[in-house]
Amino acid sequence: xxxxxxxxxxxxxxxxxxxxxxxxxxxxxxxxxxxxxxxxxxxxxxxxxxxxxxxxxxxxxxxxxxxxxxxxxxxxxxxxxxxxxxxxxxxxxxxxxxxxxxxxxxxxxxxxxxxxxxxxxxxxxxxxxxxxxxxxxxxxxxxxxxxxxxxxxxxxxxxxxxxxxxxxxxxxxxxxxxxxxxxxxxxxxxxxxxxxxxxxxxxxxxxxxxxxxxxxxxxxxxxxxxxxxxxxxxxxxxxxxxxxxxxxxxxxxxxxxxxxxxxxxxxxxxxxxxxxxxxxxxxxxxxxxxxxxxxxxxxxxxxxxxxxxxxxxxxxxxxxxxxxxxxxxxxxxxxxxxxxxxxxxxxxxxxxxxxxxxxxxxxxxxxxxxxxxxxxxxx
Amino acid sequence: xxxxxxxxxxxxxxxxxxxxxxxxxxxxxxxxxxxxxxxxxxxxxxxxxxxxxxxxxxxxxxxxxxxxxxxxxxxxxxxxxxxxxxxxxxxxxxxxxxxxxxxxxxxxxxxxxxxxxxxxxxxxxxxxxxxxxxxxxxxxxxxxxxxxxxxxxxxxxxxxxxxxxxxxxxxxxxxxxxxxxxxxxxxxxxxxxxxxxxxxxxxxxxxxxxxxxxxxxxxxxxxxxxxxxxxxxxxxxxxxxxxxxxxxxxxxxxxxxxxxxxxxxxxxxxxxxxxxxxxxxxxxxxxxxxxxxxxxxxxxxxxxxxxxxxxxxxxxxxxxxxxxxxxxxxxxxxxxxxxxxxxxxxxxxxxxxxxxxxxxxxxxx
Numbered sequence: 001x002x003x004x005x006x007x008x009x010x011x012x013x014x015x016x017x018x019x020x021x022x023x024x025x026x027x028x029x030x031x032x033x034x035x036x037x038x039x040x041x042x043x044x045x046x047x048x049x050x051x052x053x054x055x056x057x058x059x060x061x062x063x064x065x066x067x068x069x070x071x072x073x074x075x076x077x078x079x080x081x082x083x084x085x086x087x088x089x090x091x092x093x094x095x096x097x098x099x100x101x102x103x104x105x106x107x108x109x110x111x112x113x114x115x116x117x118x119x120x121x122x123x124x125x126x127x128x129x130x131x132x133x134x135x136x137x138x139x140x141x142x143x144x145x146x147x148x149x150x151x152x153x154x155x156x157x158x159x160x161x162x163x164x165x166x167x168x169x170x171x172x173x174x175x176x177x178x179x180x181x182x183x184x185x186x187x188x189x190x191x192x193x194x195x196x197x198x199x200x201x202x203x204x205x206x207x208x209x210x211x212x213x214x215x216x217x218x219x220x221x222x223x224x225x226x227x228x229x230x231x232x233x234x235x236x237x238x239x240x241x242x243x244x245x246x247x248x249x250x251x252x253x254x255x256x257x258x259x260x261x262x263x264x265x266x267x268x269x270x271x272x273x274x275x276x277x278x279x280x281x282x283x284x285x286x287x288x289x290x291x292x293x294x295x296x297x298x299x300x301x302x303x304x305x306x307x308x309x310x311x312x313x314x315x316x317x318x319x320x321x322x323x324x325x326x327x328x329x330x331x332x333x334x335x336x337x338x339x340x341x342x343x344x345x346x347x348x349x350x351x352x353x354x355x356x357x358x359x360x361x362x363x364x365x366x367x368x369x370x371x372x373x374x375x376x377x378x379x
Numbered sequence: 380x381x382x383x384x385x386x387x388x389x390x391x392x393x394x395x396x397x398x399x400x401x402x403x404x405x406x407x408x409x410x411x412x413x414x415x416x417x418x419x420x421x422x423x424x425x426x427x428x429x430x431x432x433x434x435x436x437x438x439x440x441x442x443x444x445x446x447x448x449x450x451x452x453x454x455x456x457x458x459x460x461x462x463x464x465x466x467x468x469x470x471x472x473x474x475x476x477x478x479x480x481x482x483x484x485x486x487x488x489x490x491x492x493x494x495x496x497x498x499x500x501x502x503x504x505x506x507x508x509x510x511x512x513x514x515x516x517x518x519x520x521x522x523x524x525x526x527x528x529x530x531x532x533x534x535x536x537x538x539x540x541x542x543x544x545x546x547x548x549x550x551x552x553x554x555x556x557x558x559x560x561x562x563x564x565x566x567x568x569x570x571x572x573x574x575x576x577x578x579x580x581x582x583x584x585x586x587x588x589x590x591x592x593x594x595x596x597x598x599x600x601x602x603x604x605x606x607x608x609x610x611x612x613x614x615x616x617x618x619x620x621x622x623x624x625x626x627x628x629x630x631x632x633x634x635x636x637x638x639x640x641x642x643x644x645x646x647x648x649x650x651x652x653x654x655x656x657x658x659x660x661x662x663x664x665x666x667x668x669x670x671x672x673x674x675x676x677x678x679x680x681x682x683x684x685x686x687x688x689x690x691x692x693x694x695x696x697x698x699x700x701x702x703x704x705x706x707x708x709x710x711x712x713x714x715x716x717x718x719x720x721x722x723x724x725x726x727x728x729x730x731x732x733x734x735x736x737x738x739x740x741x742x743x744x
């Protein structure tokens with residue numbers, strides 16, 4: 001089934017009626033999640049959700065051209081689905097890709113409809129970049145599994161219904177060969193979620209303590225000891241999915257920087273060096289954006305290298321760091337005060353920006369990935 | 380529009396194949412007859428691929444391709460530092476002739492001879508330094524006597540005819556064709572930073588020329604859009620070559636008992652080169668689409684692509700030399716040929732400072 005003009009018109013009409021920027025302040029997460037669910041449910045019920053999802057789970061199963069046309073419609077508007085993106089683009093598709101028929105029936109439709117919100121429980125205090133060294137144990141217990149360990153950097157753990165958890169099932173196997181992926185319900189007894197307060201003062205991530213959490217046998221996703229395959233697949237999915245590249249609300253785009261410099265910078269706006277930096281920033285932002293768009297276009301068309309997504313991530317992070325830097329520097333001494341809105345925005349961006357080279361895989365790891373998987377350099 | 384179509388990929392592969400078979404970059408180190416090699420390559424590519432007619436509309440006998448295909452071809456030219464005169468030919472000469480063709484039979488005639496491979500053209504910058512002896516209007520087809528100097532004309536030794544956009548006092552521009560093989564044309568070779576793209580000063584002393592007709596607009600300007608696009612796409616090709624050579628060396632070269640590419644100092648440098656290259660490529664593809672589509676944002680897109688592509692190729696060719704170490708600093712290694720091209724190309728049609736200032740003016744207006 002292809003994407004026809006009629007569907008396109010229906011989607012456009014739907015978005016015209018329902019699309020709104022997230023109406024809640026960054027930080028009011030309960031309200032944001034509810035808003036996201038409401039939007040997604042309406043989209044699903046209108047038969048317009050899941051451009052790349054199978055039809056049997058309520059998706060549109062569009063061919064590449066249709067997915068591109070669908071994405072182009074979304075680009076034109078602002079929709080409040082940020083808390084759902086992990087489930088819609090990564091976790092849900094992973095359950096469909098690797099799950100048993102039963103798991104797929106249980107979670108497929110519910111995830112696409114926004115009824116189930118998902119998080120990923122991967123990193124640990126002792127295993128970040130070196131994910132394959134993780135220590136959370138899954139020990140056979142009766143018919144099921146006993147999970148014990150600590151996870152960290154889990155976005156949305158406190159509002160998610162389910163998580164995909166990577167744990168060690170074969171302690172005698174080396175590193176990534178001993179890992180398995182589990183579907184875990186986030187309100188199980190033994191799960192404690194503690195927010196991590198970031199250097200910005202906000203808490204977007206959590207530490208998750210797992211103390212003798214008992215999971216049923218059918219919590220295993222994919223083969224036992226095949227967790228690394230699932231996690232690698234999910235990482236690729238994350239980088240190439242339509243709509244995953246949501247900008248962090250604290251980060252600045254070129255237009256923001258330009259406005260801040262004009263509002264607060266006084267004579268800086270006429271300074272040739274500041275002008276030169278603004279021009280360069282614009283080009284670099286466009287370069288990173290177009291690279292990302294090209295990778296997605298190639299992925300939809302069925303070509304290109306998924307690992308190249310790492311290049312877009314590093315490039316976009318660098319651009320946003322420079323944007324924050326320029327905004328902060330051009331605003332002069334009172335930037336530290338945070339007494340007015342513009343200066344608080346610049347300071348917020350400056351505080352957020354170091355995280356861009358760390359979250360979602362550090363720049364250093366991304367560069368390794370590019371060197372090894374794209375360029376074929378030896379490990 | 381950012382991903383290559385199957386057809387564009389096929390064009391890239393076929394041009395790549397022809398260049399890999401017919402041209403060795405290293406020959407630039409060995410002999411100075413790069414002009415002759417450029418002419419031979421041009422004729423071969425034209426015969427096998429119809430290169431001269433790439434952008435010529437189908438109704439005039441060309442293949443009617445767009446700026447997007449041109450960028451694909453130019454990237455391959457950059458990758459191999461191909462000395463065939465793609466830039467003056469498809470950046471200026473052929474577009475001007477195509478524009479004149481409906482009104483000018485001599486322009487049609489030259490176009491046909493270009494197509495047949497009988498003529499290889501180069502193009503002078505629009506100039507007021509050239510005069511003709513004429514008491515009657517300069518009708519197309521008139522033979523005139525031409526005086527003046529043409530500075531830094533590309534395709535030394537490859538072209539046999541130069542097209543001269545001559546600015547008149549009334550600010551109109553007449554296009555003249557002047558054969559180079561006549562005693563009244565003196566050729567002064569210029570020492571070039573870029574060994575693959577030699578230039579020449581031409582002195583015309585009562586040289587015989589033919590009036591082709593009046594030209595105007597972008598094609599007759601000092602920096603036509605297609606010429607800037609070719610240079611930017613070539614810069615992407617130069618960057619791609621720099622990365623290829625660096626990676627190949629990093630896999631083979633062993634130090635401290637390991638291939639140097641396994642060290643993060645080298646691996647990360649190569650990865651950063653890749654990030655620059657792929658961004659430049661994306662900007663150039665977008666600009667090519669915008670030019671082909673006559674998008675209102677084409678001028679800005681092209682300015683951005685040109686600036687970024689040059690920044691990238693200059694950085695990547697320097698990075699290549701760093702990855703290579705000592706061997707990269709020698710004459711025998713081809714790395715400096717790419718480095719020279721990157722540096723010199725950034726000075727065609729402007730420079731990086733003025734490009735960035737122009738961008739600032741466009742963006743901050």
